[in-house]
Amino acid sequence: MTTLAPHLAGTGTLLRFALRRDRAMIPIWVGVNALMILSMPNTLKGLYGTAAERADLMRQLTTNSSLRALVGPAFDDSLGALTAWRVGVYAGALAAVTSLLIVVRHTRDEEESGRQELIASGMVGRRASLTSALLTAAVANAALALLVTAGLAGQGAVGALAFGLGLAAVGMLFATMAAIVAQLTESARLARGLTSAVLGAAFVLRAAGDSATDDGSSVLTWLSPLGWLENLRAFAGERWWVLLLFAAAIVVQGAVAYELAGRRDVGMSFLPTLPGPAAGRLGTAGALAWRLQRGSVLGWGIGFFLAGVVYGGMTEGAAELVGDNERAREIFERMGGQSGITDAFLASMVGMLGLIAALYIVASVLRLHGEETSGRAEPVLAGAVGRLRWAVGHLVIAFGGAALIMLLAAVGFAVGYGKDLGPLVAAALVQLPAVWVVGGLAVLLYGVAPRLAPAAWGAAGAVLLIGWIGPALDVPQTVLDISPFGHLPKLPGGEMEWGPVLVLVALAAVLVTGGLAALRRRDMTT
Amino acid sequence: MTKAITVSGLHKSFGRTHALDGLDLEVEAGEVHGFLGPNGAGKSTAIRVLLGLLRADSGAAQILGRDPWKDAVEVHRRIAYVPGDVTLWRNLSGGEVIDLLGRLRGGLDARRRAELVERFELDPTKKGRTYSKGNRQKVALVAAFASDVDLLILDEPTSGLDPLMEEVFQRCVREERERGRTVLLSSHILSEVEELCDRVSIIRKGRTVETGSLADLRHLTRTSVTAELAGAPNGLADLPGVHDLDVQGRRVRLQVDTDRLDAVLRSLGESGVRSLTSTPPTLEELFLRHYQDETAEVAAR
Numbered sequence: 073m074t075t076l077a078p079h080l081a082g083t084g085t086l087l088r089f090a091l092r093r094d095r096a097m098i099p100i101w102v103g104v105n106a107l108m109i110l111s112m113p114n115t116l117k118g119l120y121g122t123a124a125e126r127a128d129l130m131r132q133l134t135t136n137s138s139l140r141a142l143v144g145p146a147f148d149d150s151l152g153a154l155t156a157w158r159v160g161v162y163a164g165a166l167a168a169v170t171s172l173l174i175v176v177r178h179t180r181d182e183e184e185s186g187r188q189e190l191i192a193s194g195m196v197g198r199r200a201s202l203t204s205a206l207l208t209a210a211v212a213n214a215a216l217a218l219l220v221t222a223g224l225a226g227q228g229a230v231g232a233l234a235f236g237l238g239l240a241a242v243g244m245l246f247a248t249m250a251a252i253v254a255q256l257t258e259s260a261r262l263a264r265g266l267t268s269a270v271l272g273a274a275f276v277l278r279a280a281g282d283s284a285t286d287d288g289s290s291v292l293t294w295l296s297p298l299g300w301l302e303n304l305r306a307f308a309g310e311r312w313w314v315l316l317l318f319a320a321a322i323v324v325q326g327a328v329a330y331e332l333a334g335r336r337d338v339g340m341s342f343l344p345t346l347p348g349p350a351a352g353r354l355g356t357a358g359a360l361a362w363r364l365q366r367g368s369v370l371g372w373g374i375g376f377f378l379a380g381v382v383y384g385g386m387t388e389g390a391a392e393l394v395g396d397n398e399r400a401r402e403i404f405e406r407m408g409g410q411s412g413i414t415d416a417f418l419a420s421m422v423g424m425l426g427l428i429a430a431l432y433i434v435a436s437v438l439r440l441h442g443e444e445t446s447g448r449a450e451p452v453l454a455g456a457v458g459r460l461r462w463a464v465g466h467l468v469i470a471f472g473g474a475a476l477i478m479l480l481a482a483v484g485f486a487v488g489y490g491k492d493l494g495p496l497v498a499a500a501l502v503q504l505p506a507v508w509v510v511g512g513l514a515v516l517l518y519g520v521a522p523r524l525a526p527a528a529w530g531a532a533g534a535v536l537l538i539g540w541i542g543p544a545l546d547v548p549q550t551v552l553d554i555s556p557f558g559h560l561p562k563l564p565g566g567e568m569e570w571g572p573v574l575v576l577v578a579l580a581a582v583l584v585t586g587g588l589a590a591l592r593r594r595d596m597t598t
Numbered sequence: 599m600t601k602a603i604t605v606s607g608l609h610k611s612f613g614r615t616h617a618l619d620g621l622d623l624e625v626e627a628g629e630v631h632g633f634l635g636p637n638g639a640g641k642s643t644a645i646r647v648l649l650g651l652l653r654a655d656s657g658a659a660q661i662l663g664r665d666p667w668k669d670a671v672e673v674h675r676r677i678a679y680v681p682g683d684v685t686l687w688r689n690l691s692g693g694e695v696i697d698l699l700g701r702l703r704g705g706l707d708a709r710r711r712a713e714l715v716e717r718f719e720l721d722p723t724k725k726g727r728t729y730s731k732g733n734r735q736k737v738a739l740v741a742a743f744a745s746d747v748d749l750l751i752l753d754e755p756t757s758g759l760d761p762l763m764e765e766v767f768q769r770c771v772r773e774e775r776e777r778g779r780t781v782l783l784s785s786h787i788l789s790e791v792e793e794l795c796d797r798v799s800i801i802r803k804g805r806t807v808e809t810g811s812l813a814d815l816r817h818l819t820r821t822s823v824t825a826e827l828a829g830a831p832n833g834l835a836d837l838p839g840v841h842d843l844d845v846q847g848r849r850v851r852l853q854v855d856t857d858r859l860d861a862v863l864r865s866l867g868e869s870g871v872r873s874l875t876s877t878p879p880t881l882e883e884l885f886l887r888h889y890q891d892e893t894a895e896v897a898a899r
Contacts, residue, residue, distance in 0.1 A: 349694060350693040350723045356701070448687060451679065453651060455702025
């Protein structure tokens with residue numbers, strides 16, 4: 073075996089370069105994750121302030137399998153342990169997403185764009201790019217571990233350290249996983265999709281295992297890295313050896329990635345790209361838009377349907393638990409409906425999917441921006457296609473697709489819950505005006521100031537943050553009112569109010585019209 | 599003769615950069631018009647204004663008798679455009695893109711499409727992301743040449759093509775002219791321009807500095823003359839238009855403005871000519887004169 077050193081030449085330079093490129097992305101992802109985790113002890117103190125309330129929660133957790141499927145089992149009733157319980161799965165998933173995005177961005181993305189050739193022609197070793205990508209992910213995960221350890225030290229330094237390391241380990245596990253997948257696929261989009269699918273499978277395995285047992289001992293749980301994280305038992309008699317399991321998996325996956333990388337040419341992949349038809353049937357800008365976006369609409373649709381089935385299936389059990397806790401019920405009522413805890417739970421879950429649909433619509437609207445800046449819009453617009461028609465082709469998919477995925481979510485809920493298809497469809501569709509307002513904002517930004525168009529992600533993120541953790545944090549109503557979702561009637565269970573719904577639809581129409589009018593008048597950029 | 603493109607006094611700035619600074623351009627219907635200028639002279643900006651992708655700040659532009667901004671869609675039905683750097687959709691095959699672009703224009707001649715795919719040796723089943731630069735370029739070229747249009751706008755269309763394909767490209771352009779179509783060809787490949795273009799316009803810093811047929815332009819430059827004479831040369835230095843005169847005994851070397859060549863030859867004839875070589879200005883010299891002015895100015899700054 074030859075030594076590795078010459079293959080790593082230039083890694084330091086590439087690492088600095090990668091960190092420079094990610095100077096905004098890493099702090100934001102890591103910062104949001106840390107904020108979510110570190111705000112949790114306070115929230116939980118409000119929810120389960122007394123020892124009796126906490127004991128009650130623990131008792132519920134042993135009997136309520138739906139709740140365990142949602143967030144996993146708790147191993148102790150201290151605030152630290154409850155924090156690890158409440159956010160562990162989600163913070164771990166977020167760390168995993170951060171890591172896989174970083175790794176794919178600095179490996180397959182670079183190769184696909186052809187930039188890698190330019191880099192590799194310099195004094196750069198054959199493994200330097202992969203190594204620097206993994207090191208960049210390591211920096212992000214180390215920062216998260218540090219923030220979490222320091223921030224939760226007040227709940228117990230040892231537990232905080234274990235939790236921080238566990239999160240970083242989940243991140244690195246998915247970083248090395250992404251490194252393998254990036255060798256297999258030729259497109260970065262597919263590499264991200266496949267690694268995310270693995271993450272989704274890990275979530276489902278853990279949920280299934282945890283709903284079966286109340287101590288995380290199920291084989292299914294142990295098959296999932298997210299299950300390992302909960303079995304680390306931070307703040308509850310840490311099992312340090314679980315970290316060795318992580319380490320072993322990271323080393324093995326890393327070795328596989330390096331081995332695969334050594335067996336292929338730059339820009340090539342193990343999964344070949346199949347040839348396409350020699351003649352095409354696409355004939356309009358609208359058909360092209362559908363062709364470009366149909367895969368993602370399909371993916372979102374399946375995801376929303378499955379989420380509906382899963383959450384619909386948990387409804388009875390979760391409502392039972394919430395019903396026992398005065399404060400939680402209050403929160404659910406603020407998030408969701410007024411009458412009937414089951415309805416309130418359903419309303420808040422449908423509402424949550426509505427918030428996530430805002431991400432879909434932003435991604436879909438910004439396809440316009442991507443087509444324009446990549447230069448692919450130019451040959452289309454140089455054809456007999458007006459700008460409006462070109463833009464509307466994509467917007468129909470953005471706005472109609474949002475309706476479609478919400479509808480699929482409603483069907484999923486009805487399947488999981490076993491009844492109430494009509495009211496659930498109504499509840500899902502009533503989210504649309506707010507989703508459309510977010511989409512309209514993206515259209516306006518894109519039309520007026522294309523360079524600022526990605527700021528639409530900020531709007532979607534803010535709406536998500538306000539809707540998700542706002543009610544639990546006692547945020548004043550004026551802040552909650554900024555989000556269009558705050559004005560929607562709470563269905564099912566609540567009263568249908570047409571006023572705000574129609575106002576939001578009108579607002580969305582105004583935003584879209586304004587954006588399109590501006591697009592017609594401005595220069596196209598490349 | 600009708601004009602395919604008329605542009606006069608076109609201005610376009612991006613912030614503080616004046617990309618177009620009073621550009622004039624006239625392209626006759628049925629001609630192949632070369633559009634030349636150093637990098638950053640504003641060629642692509644002008645083309646993007648003509649395509650209605652950019653809106654001119656001031657000045658007038660007409661393309662096929664219409665306004666490129668207001669009547670973009672109708673105009674584009676009769677135009678095929680090939681950019682210098684073609685980006686394709688990664689998961690669409692080359693064949694799909696050709697057919698799509700054709701349908702977005704006035705339509706596609708299926709027989710010509712098949713013939714062009716053959717001639718350019720393009721594999722239309724490959725996906726966009728797997729094409730090399732030259733092959734991406736071919737996809738756009740096949741789509742343009744097979745489209746049923748009146749005007750082709752080609753912006754450095756042959757970048758990345760090998761010499762054989764360059765040959766195919768030139769033949770295609772000639773066929774287009776024979777079929778009565780108009781071609782606006784922006785290019786840096788001078789042999790290509792010399793071979794194909796009826797007239798050329800040279801632009802610099804967003805302004806047209808020279809326009810006309812190649813023969814016209816040649817008149818504006820100098821011919822180099824080397825002669826061995828029977829007797830001593832006389833009076834050459836006094837002739838107007840003579841430059842860089844170098845007399846060594848009976849050998850004479852000089853440069854002369856091409857429209858003054860006649861007087862020089864008469865003067866040489868008087869001394870008796872043993873041998874004579876006269877080299878007409880190459881297109882390179884023509885361009886270098888315009889390109890170099892700029893480099894000299896940049897160097898002087």
